[in-house]
Amino acid sequence: MSHLIAPSILSANFGNLDKDIELINMSDADWIHLDIMDGVFVPNISFGFPIIKAIKKLTKKPLDVHLMIVDPDRFTLAFKDIGADILTVHLEACSHLHRNIQNIKNLGMKAGVAINPHTSIDSLKDIIADIDLVCLMSVNPGFGGQKFIENTFEKIKNLKLLIEQKKSAALIEIDGGVDLKNYKKLIQVGANVLVAGNTVFNSENPHKTIKLLKA
Numbered sequence: 001m002s003h004l005i006a007p008s009i010l011s012a013n014f015g016n017l018d019k020d021i022e023l024i025n026m027s028d029a030d031w032i033h034l035d036i037m038d039g040v041f042v043p044n045i046s047f048g049f050p051i052i053k054a055i056k057k058l059t060k061k062p063l064d065v066h067l068m069i070v071d072p073d074r075f076t077l078a079f080k081d082i083g084a085d086i087l088t089v090h091l092e093a094c095s096h097l098h099r100n101i102q103n104i105k106n107l108g109m110k111a112g113v114a115i116n117p118h119t120s121i122d123s124l125k126d127i128i129a130d131i132d133l134v135c136l137m138s139v140n141p142g143f144g145g146q147k148f149i150e151n152t153f154e155k156i157k158n159l160k161l162l163i164e165q166k167k168s169a170a171l172i173e174i175d176g177g178v179d180l181k182n183y184k185k186l187i188q189v190g191a192n193v194l195v196a197g198n199t200v201f202n203s204e205n206p207h208k209t210i211k212l213l214k215a
């Protein structure tokens with residue numbers, strides 16, 4: 001399978017969202033990555049349902065929703081109703097992760113688990129066979145445009161081994177600090193999905209940047 005590109009809307013121009021969504025629609029991007037922050041799990045607040053609803057109306061690309069909120073199961077149904085295709089929750093934010101994952105899957109969405117840079121790959125071993133995606137945070141969540149954490153390469157290799165061992169079908173998504181310098185190596189070591197915010201939306205030609213990341 002060739003790798004997927006998921007531009008993160010967090011770095012888009014919210015004053016002219018139609019334009020940036022249209023840009024993604026016309027590009028080689030596979031998914032649209034939506035970062036939902038609650039100001040509790042992470043020290044920032046992003047956007048909520050009215051914006052997601054507007055985005056859903058403007059695009060047919062799958063919505064890859066990354067929840068950086070405490071106790072995310074409170075909103076599983078609401079995200080299904082609004083049109084999320086992939087719903088990712090943080091391992092660190094769930095007391096009952098297994099139940100949360102089952103609820104997401106029972107509603108017909110793909111289920112993802114995100115882990116922070118300090119969280120070990122080992123902590124995924126009893127859930128990896130049940131999920132569709134692991135979102136490896138390669139920055140501390142909360143903000144776009146941060147510096148990539150190099151230890152991520154090692155984590156991708158370990159995660160790949162775990163996925164093989166457990167015969168899991170989970171995709172490996174890398175989120176944070178992905179740029180035109182590190183993307184090739186990320187794919188080489190085993191990444192399947194690259195999220196990119198700053199690299200896409202703050203480039204001179206976002207369309208071309210997505211094409212480069214996809215190539």
Ligand code: DX5
Binds near residue numbers: 010033139144146175
């Ligand atoms: C960070 C978010 C990321 C962010 C990535 O908390 O989860 O998705 O938008 O942004 P860049 O690509 O700018 O690091």
Ligand code: ZN
Binds near residue numbers: 008033034035066175
């Ligand atoms: Zn994200």
